[in-house]
Amino acid sequence: MLRNLYGFAPGEVMRALKGFCGTAGVSVGNAPAVYRAFELAALGLEFADALHLAQAGDCEAFVTFDKRLVRKSGRLVDTRVRSA
Secondary structure, three states: OHHHHHOOOHHHHHHHHHHHHOOOOOOOOOHHHHHHHHHHHHOOOOHHHHHHHHHHOOOOEEEEOOHHHHHHHOOOOOOEEEEO
């Protein structure tokens, strides 16, 4: 939303999210998955996709309609990502 609605560059959005997560008094649910999502986003995934994949953990497979995500994630995560 920040990118589309306000025209922020992906790097700006990531810096803002990281800054927010590091703010005193802010707690993040499943912090390891969130920080893994930051790593995956830095490698080229959309943050929302990266967060879903990071939370998939030890699932047998991650199923999506997003063919681009299937292509890009194959070399980045251990979880099998396949098309619906």
